[in-house]
Amino acid sequence: MRAAERGIWKSAEMRRRLAAAGLEISAGKMSGWWAGTPATIRLEELDVLCSILDCAPSDLMTPEPQKVEARRPRQAETINGENEVGPTVSPRFGKPRSEPPV
Incomplete structure (x- = not known):
């Protein structure tokens, strides 16, 4: 729009x-x-x-707050007002892997 306001109608110009x-x-x-x-x-x-x-940077940009919101990491869902923590990871003891095929 700013280019058109200045009489610039083609990108080549x-x-x-x-x-x-x-x-x-x-x-x-x-x-x-x-x-x-x-x-x-x-x-x-x-x-x-x-x-x-002949303009300011703000004249060329349009805020898009929905894109900013979409980039934020999602918080864990809350249960009774407390953040739910994912399952705890604990090591397995003994044989952690199966034997390879013969």
Whole structure:
């Protein structure tokens, strides 16, 4: 959207402007940025992008709290308000393994 607001309608034009500012971007990476699904973006790239689009980084990013929540480790289910602890592991004594076949 920021590119369109600045009159940049094609990703090739954006790549040319980035190159003029000293940032060479591959066609694949530019395609991801243009589609709104960037895999990665370095801070240096973000600085150049913001300079060309005359905006702040926050203008280009959308918070996605549901993705943050999905990455958090799940807590053990609680029973009567107490965390349930998984089964305890104890060593087996004697012959821990079966004999190999003859």
